[in-house]
Amino acid sequence: MVIKLHASALCVIVLFTAISKAEDSLITTAAGTGKTANNGVSGSATALNLPWPFGLAIGPNGGIYMTGCIHHRVWRMDPLTQQIQVVAGSGTKGWSGDGENPLKARMDQPYEVQLDEQGNMYIVEMANHLIRKVDIASQKIHTLAGDGVAGFRGDGDRAQNARFRSPHSIALDDRGYLYVADIGNHRVRRIDLRQLTIETISGTGEPGFPLDGAPAKGSPLPGPRALAVEKDSLWIVMREGHSLWRMDMNTRRLHHIAGTGVAGYSGDGFPAKEAQLNGPKGIAIGPDKDIFIVDSENDCIRRIDRETLIIDTVAGTGRSRTFSGDGGPARQSQLSQPHGIVISPAGTVYIADTLNHRVRKFKRPE
Numbered sequence: 001m002v003i004k005l006h007a008s009a010l011c012v013i014v015l016f017t018a019i020s021k022a023e024d025s026l027i028t029t030a031a032g033t034g035k036t037a038n039n040g041v042s043g044s045a046t047a048l049n050l051p052w053p054f055g056l057a058i059g060p061n062g063g064i065y066m067t068g069c070i071h072h073r074v075w076r077m078d079p080l081t082q083q084i085q086v087v088a089g090s091g092t093k094g095w096s097g098d099g100e101n102p103l104k105a106r107m108d109q110p111y112e113v114q115l116d117e118q119g120n121m122y123i124v125e126m127a128n129h130l131i132r133k134v135d136i137a138s139q140k141i142h143t144l145a146g147d148g149v150a151g152f153r154g155d156g157d158r159a160q161n162a163r164f165r166s167p168h169s170i171a172l173d174d175r176g177y178l179y180v181a182d183i184g185n186h187r188v189r190r191i192d193l194r195q196l197t198i199e200t201i202s203g204t205g206e207p208g209f210p211l212d213g214a215p216a217k218g219s220p221l222p223g224p225r226a227l228a229v230e231k232d233s234l235w236i237v238m239r240e241g242h243s244l245w246r247m248d249m250n251t252r253r254l255h256h257i258a259g260t261g262v263a264g265y266s267g268d269g270f271p272a273k274e275a276q277l278n279g280p281k282g283i284a285i286g287p288d289k290d291i292f293i294v295d296s297e298n299d300c301i302r303r304i305d306r307e308t309l310i311i312d313t314v315a316g317t318g319r320s321r322t323f324s325g326d327g328g329p330a331r332q333s334q335l336s337q338p339h340g341i342v343i344s345p346a347g348t349v350y351i352a353d354t355l356n357h358r359v360r361k362f363k364r365p366e
Contacts, residue, residue, distance in 0.1 A: 025362045027315060027330040030350060031066065031077055031084055032358035034323065038071055042085035045077050045359075050084075053352040053359050055112030055124075055169075056340035064342070064350060065113045066359055067123070072107040074123060077359075079344070088123060088134055088141065095128045095148055102134045102141040112340065114172050122170055122178060129164045131180065131191075145180070145191055145198060152185045152205065159191045159198040168281075171227040171234070179234060181224045188216075188224050188236060188247075202247060202254065207240055212256040216247050219254055222261075226294070228283045235283055237293065242277045244293060244304075258293065258304055258311060265298040265318050272304045272311040282341040282352075286364050292341055292349065299335045301351060303365070314365055315351065323356040330362040 032050035039049050051070040059065055064077040065087070073089035088102035089110065097105025108127035115121050121134040122144065130146025145159035146167075154162025165184025172178055178191040179201075187203030201216060208220035223240030234247040235257075243259030258272035259280070267275025282294030291304040292314070300316030315330040316338075325333025336355035343349050347364035 025314070025330045025365050026328060027333045027360055027362040028326050030064070030079075030082075030359045030361040031075075032353075032356075034357050036070060036357055038091060041073075041091075043083065045082045045084040048084055049357065050075065050359065051357045052354055053357070054339045054354060055110070056342040056350050056352055056359065057113050057115055058342050058344060059115040059121075060117055060119050062344075064359075065115065065121070066352065067110040067113050067340075069109045069111065072110060074102075074110055074113050074121070079348075088121065095125075095130075098132075098142045099140055101139065105132075105141045107132075111167075112169050114170050114178075116172055117174075122172070124167050124170045124180070126166050126168055129167065131159075131164075131167065131170060131178070144178075144196075150184070152182075152187075155189075155199050157197065159196050162189075162198045164189075169224075169226045169237075171229045173229045179227050179229065181227050181236070183223055183225055183239065186221050186223060188221065188227070188234070201252070202236075209241060209261060210245070210254045212254070214254055216252045216254050225281050226283045228285055230285050230289075235285070235291070237280045237283045239279050239281060242279065244272070244277075244280070244283070244291070257291075257309075263297070265295070265300075268302075268312045269310065272309050275302070275311045277302070281339045284341045284343045284349075286343045286349075287345055287347055288364075290364075292343065294338050294341050294351065296337050296339060299337060301330075301335075301338065301341065301349070315349070315360075315362060321355070323353070323358075326360075333360075335360075 031045035035049045036051035055067040057065045066075045076087045077084040089107045094106030111126040119136040133144040151163035168183045169181035180189045203221040206220045207222040210219035225239035226237035228235040232249045236245045244257045246255045259277040263278045264276030279297035281296040284292045289306040293302045299320045303314045316335040320334035339354045340352035
């Protein structure tokens, strides 16, 4: 006997299966206490306060790097020992310290951090409108791009002479380029790390929507907030555009992947293009190539299955803006405006649960 299922029944089955798998994954706090006072610069990750964590990255040595925007610091956590320590930032707001030990540097809202294969560390300081680099060989910090003044200039010139407007996200490729989400200028820019020059690769300065399949150059971008590089793809999360796009680095064209462009929370179990996101602010590609989106204003983490392009929620209940759920299923936990996300090669998902002043983790659902 052949059983035929209606399309809606199939969607229900897909949704139930996705949620069941997500609920098998337990969530815990990896770092932070939920408090904001400055109570030290090294020690147990769950004993030190980590106020307003934003960006997350994994270094070549397996360390988890975290940025904290209130105390203007970058932290490193050893996932084996669960010890954490400050690796950049004096804890005082400002812009100083170039040519010195990074622990002496003043920063202003370090939003994201990335590390290359050698261990050089790149930090985007949103409120200083610039990007800094900590050189692994000299262990000194210096300004890589931006002059500290909000604005737009510098394409085709030296990166140090460029101006950004509230840059938020950075991403590295394996070809010697650093990509910058220049959100206030509605552009994605690229720095040649060998020539130290800068150019705009997408965005016009206007917050309009691009056309699906349109050339990246000359297309508007509505608030490019988060970036991720994967081989020949540059993934772009649009904060104001409530959507996810992929730039093909070979054809230099933009492709719509997820989000209708209208703020909301819907679509689990359906094609990602039909889903509603709300102010997404983070993205990571898992070891199985699935795409994880930090749906920040919905207080949850969404996943796009790479084969089916179906979206589902894997952490958070949606619009909670509180803290709960440690030790229980990630899908039943409550988050508060999460931002950064990174996934270890073993499949552990780390998320910056920003307004809960914690970094939390769970195993990637199978």
